Amino acid sequence: MIIKWKSKKELKLSPFQLIVLLYLTGAVFSSILLLLPVAHKSGVDITFINAVFVAVSALSVTGLSPVNVADTFSTTGYFFIMLILQVGGVGIMTFSSMLWILFGKRIGIRERQLIMADQNRIDLNGLVKLMREIVLLILTIEAIGAIILGIYFTQYYPTLSESFLHGLFASISATTNGGFDITGASLLPFSNDYFVQFVNAILIILGAIGFPVLIEVKDFITYRGSKKYQFSLFTKITVTMYTILVIIGTAGIFFFERHHFFLNKMWHESLSYASFQSIAARSGGLTTMDLTDFSSPTLILLSILMFIGASPSSVGGGLRTTTVAIAVLSVFTFARGKNTIKIFNREVHPIDVHRSFVVVLTGTFIWGLSIMFMSYLEPDISLLPLLYEVSSAFGTTGSSLGITSHLDTPAKIILIVLMFIGRIGLFSLLFLIRGKEIKESYHYPKERILIG
């Protein structure tokens, strides 16, 4: 792997191109793992495209699957999937960099840039320490989740090892926002067990809120008392936006379903369904119910929420919270006759505003185009499930209205590409095709034109 890296360095690839190559390499290795006979239950076969689909779905921590994971894969297969989720969730870069550290090698400037691209980090300082912290933090969260769920699951499963297998898988799937399950029916067996839902929701949020947020909260707790701790603008914006989206989602589901799915439900049942689906839509993808029970407006709302996705530098995908937050703030700022976005006693940099717009626009374009071509490739599936599936793939959320297994190979390939883009992030992708910043040596006269 180190030799490979060196040869890549000689090819003078940009960090972003290296990231994509690493993800592709990861996808190939993951596919091979899942194609191994030892990964399957005896007598169960999996087609090539389905193995690739599940591999990319796991590596991008999406959770969409054309096969029932519980019925298809063996316990070894479950561990393969957990491994791929870990690699994909915490970031191939973080993972391979950690390998370097474990093998005693010092991390170089080029590798630091690689991690920067993967996690969208802005400054280089303390990057090694940061990565180690991130990995340790995620592993700690997963371990605590696995122990709590493992112990709790003893009431559900006959043996201790089975309880802990389920606990471990559930914890990793929730924390990495992987969205996979080995129950065969997501969290439906726990639709009345608010404890399991609560633990899962917390794990999903911890994974999707963004690694820098976790680190800052940890620092805040550590430094408390010594001096006033200053959270970054990023943390403030992304936590606020994340919270607002969860509230909008919960309230929206409540409103749309109050005379429908929630008609004869107790208030706490409605609340648990609404809030869990809203949190899961951020990127977790697990579900406590059959989503086709929701009415169309709810499914449209969830599609939009999935499309927006989680925080940058998290295990989630989509447009990302900050992107949408800045774009929305910019519109409000403009409508109020101001030119700079002032928030939390800071000003947002104009470059970041421009970048947000570019990401939102490109994302919306890819989204619309994918839906149109999916509808061309799958004429028998109506628009709503396609919209939902495409949004779920782009947001690496992984919930579905049940069409994944019915899709033909071309449509599966579109979803594979979407999961890949959603996970890498559009901004990285744009930088990938962007190449070097070009110094402009000449200018034309400016001319105003009519807009909208």
Add this chain to the structure above:
Amino acid sequence: MIIKWKSKKELKLSPFQLIVLLYLTGAVFSSILLLLPVAHKSGVDITFINAVFVAVSALSVTGLSPVNVADTFSTTGYFFIMLILQVGGVGIMTFSSMLWILFGKRIGIRERQLIMADQNRIDLNGLVKLMREIVLLILTIEAIGAIILGIYFTQYYPTLSESFLHGLFASISATTNGGFDITGASLLPFSNDYFVQFVNAILIILGAIGFPVLIEVKDFITYRGSKKYQFSLFTKITVTMYTILVIIGTAGIFFFERHHFFLNKMWHESLSYASFQSIAARSGGLTTMDLTDFSSPTLILLSILMFIGASPSSVGGGLRTTTVAIAVLSVFTFARGKNTIKIFNREVHPIDVHRSFVVVLTGTFIWGLSIMFMSYLEPDISLLPLLYEVSSAFGTTGSSLGITSHLDTPAKIILIVLMFIGRIGLFSLLFLIRGKEIKESYHYPKERILIG
């Protein structure tokens, strides 16, 4: 009316607020006209909401209608609709300003600003002349269209007066991109008559390409030979974008329908259907076929095209061609590592880039929200016809998959608001709520954040 204006001036309303007030006044008067018994065929009644709907639809030159216009309205009613289309199409402002000129009053600076807002014009010079030119040009185009179609229609209709009534209505409906018909079935009676389709297509394009383009082309023809005529950046961009969109539309329809609706059609039939629907989607809204015969991807494509809409300062609606062109160019420029958009030996002003993004984002938000709430209000209608209807209203295109008459009043109100916004234009609407530009007296430190 003049007295009213004066009292408004005392209220210190902004030009944009005045525009909206005038549109609202227009809507009220139009509704009253269409509610008059003399406007209806004998024995036919129209509900209040349907009259308002048709009035706003005509004033915003959309063409959506919950009733069959041919069966509901009398010949007097037809003339009322033609009048409303004229008022709405060429712009209430241009119209009332022309009234002022006709009544011998000189146009003041405040009224000039009003027209500026309505037509999105940037400089004040020669505005009176410009408006007169616009109105004259449109009337001339309509007259020529009416004469050509009137003479041609003698082979379709028994009497000369009926032929010319149909010719006049068709010409006005096409040129103003009104999309209404008195055939009872849009242009379906002429689905094999390429001459009628061609004339209609030309009239639709002349209306939707933008008034400044028409004026510049007229100037170009007038000044030819004297010196090299310089078209504005606006004209170059909007004509290019308009053409690209028509080509994308035609090619897309061809691709999606080649094994479907076009399966057993001759090449020239397919071409006529594809090109006419593509042109009509820009804002015209007339159709030569039953649109439900198209497959889902085609209808999604047409929805996107309608949502984009026509040129600013034209009879069309939607996001507008230049808005989308600049936003797309900006993404490409960014991806290529450059910071300024260079096109046609000019640079686009950064303010216009920002405005484009704001309009696209706000438009997409309103679009998505409308579809979600329409789906809530009309649970029995599936997503695709709702997407199509909402796009058609926002783009003031007026074609429909046939659901308009089945909608309840709340859904109709959403469409009325969308037609209104689509016609006024989002940029004007944003300026409306924007108020005065605020001079910023303080600044916070800038802080970078992670984006998508």
